[in-house]
Amino acid sequence: MNCISHHPFLHSSKPDSLLGGRKDIREHHQQPTNHLFARDFGNPTESLVPGLRCLRLEQLIDFCLIEYVTGRPQAIIYEGQDKNPEMCRVLLTHEIMCSRCCDKKSCGNRNETPSDPVIIDR
Incomplete structure (x- = not known):
């Protein structure tokens, strides 16, 4: 999940236990896992913000x-x-x-x- 800095409503300060066990995005900054690739339709020119947690919204x-x-x-x-x-x-x-x-x-x-x-x- 890409957490983009100009979407403050997606950022969460809740602990990982409240977010369903999601890990800190910093852990994947060096070696991304499968869910951090371009297929998530993120803009490739925008970078990940280390230290932020995010929630995925579908509509x-x-x-x-x-x-x-x-x-x-x-x-x-x-x-x-x-x-x-x-x-x-x-x-x-x-x-x-x-x-x-x-x-x-x-x-x-x-x-x-x-x-x-x-x-x-x-």
Whole structure:
């Protein structure tokens, strides 16, 4: 966990026993453990502050996609099944990335495309 100096609300003066047994960040300053690598999305230009303890905060964010092409903001509604939210995300990504889906043509990918695509002849 990276404890950045400009986030004072993350710093804690509680003893390690109250923080679930977390060790002082100073112990990992010379040899970082697996949880101190770049995958924690810390800014690599900012350095760790020795001697500080920190708490990790996680937060879920809900958002909706808005279409501005029509001139007025309108939410884009997913028209597939709501049974599997992971597939909703895959479908949205696939439809944006696939050139055939962008042209409203069938691409042959049955797992990530609607079962009844609209095919436009030009």
